[in-house]
Amino acid sequence: MPEDKKKVNLFTSKKSTWCPMCPNFHILAGVKKFVEDEINSGKKKEDFAMVAGIGCHAKIFDYLDLQGLNTLHGRVPPVCMGLKIGNPNINVLGFSGDGDAYAEGMEHTIHAARYNSNWKYVIHNNQVFSLTIGQPTPTTEVGFKEKTTPLGVKMQPINPIKLMLSAGASFVARVFADVKQIDWVLKEAIKHRGFAFIEVLQPCIIFHEHAMKYKERLYSLEESGHDKTSMEQAMKKADEFDYNNANKIPIGVFYQVERPIFEDGFPQLKNLKNGLKGIKR
Template sequence: MNVTELTTKVPNTWCPGCTNFMLMAGVKKAVTELVNEGVFTKEQFTTVAGIGCHAKIYDYLNLSGFYGLHGRVPPVMAGLKLANPNLKVLGFSGDGDAFAEGMSHFIHFCRYNLDATYIIHNNQIFALTTGQVTPTTEPGAVTKSTPHGSPFRPINPITLALESGATFVAREYALDLPNLSETLKRAMKHKGASVVEILQPCITFKDVRDFVKDKMFRIEPSDLENAVKTARGWNYTKDDATRIPVGVFYETQYPTLEEKVGVKVWHEEFPKREHKVEELWARFK
């Protein structure tokens, strides 16, 4: 498969120069390679998007997909996998989508160890709504909804994912294509809940490209305790002492929700179900 087969004819409406273009290039590269290596077929890939700038990727990727509601990407992923465990489900959310509207679903997605890859475009701002504070915005940030400085502290999605039971947790930078696509590939190949947070600075409302590039350093996976410690090394603030760990924090194996529930490709196994419901009714005689 050529990577161009993943492109649709829909005009792209991300801002010119948006870091989402590079993020999508990373996704396309990972998917193309996995298809060409015979790990998955193109048809197995099914995307799920929330609402926000990130979600436009639904229209730009020539893959089956579900354009859902704001914050509800994880439950839709769960439904898809419970209906057909053979699908390779890629969820896309922004930081507002995943951690404001959809916070509880994010935690449960990790806890369920659903066999799906959750890709989170984190630009620390609501962009499509023209610039408001999100749960990963640094304290004191001046945004359109916090003109006098944000009163909130950010949450750390990496420690949250680790503590919630995700079995693959990584952070990458949208503009580092080789590492981004390599980590995405690993995440997609991982069996279980994989969370990849992608630092994806918004060039219009919060351009921190230089800051991220300057402060990030690569890490290697470790055990859970050390992974949490490493993740705590950056609490989403912006100061000179900041060091931003990127790479795979943690990877482990655990039975998936689909395995534990024991689901099937229902519509293929039972194109028609022939139940003897009379036998059930007989219990009431």
């Protein structure tokens, strides 16, 4: 029913300052597509809120016309949870980079998995600090050399998928920075009642361009018959690509399980129409 489709404008007037051809454009387009479709199937723009950290990824806050907060580096998860407490009825999308989620804000990412508050966390993982021009992050591969690391990175990268599985995340997924994949994974995540961890491989074309070759190594978990209800299988799949090796890279939902969400623990949050603001005393 195309005539019923509301005209939704989700872009702001802000001119983009991402580098031309940056994969972040794909993420932006994918998120926009997802929100537009949600609005066209009955939700309102005001039913969504977004939170971004600091880094290249966070510019998405300026380009998407959604309410929310462009918060501090690493501090996306607690703000997202605050939004859900303040108004459990809004759909909250958090955006972070790998510096945000795995370096400065690692503790928040782990606790977010544990709390299982009903919001969705999108990590733009480009395996490098780009906005500060090319320093290694916790997911940078061994041997990476740039201006601040002339001797090459010595530390092993962490594997965020394994980290989230062991932290108890109820939804763990990885996709590549591609419009269709982003739109698809967000649609899966919004159906999930609870915290959703979504890592997006988003190669930086300036400081980590070799990761563009990941595209040739991707394969779909869904099509390979992966059982996303099995923690054992999820761990095995998570182990295949360790952000360092040249193995095939599984994408899709690694793991999904239903468990009580954070908001369920508070009787005060039941039946709120307009969030805490609406409480009558």
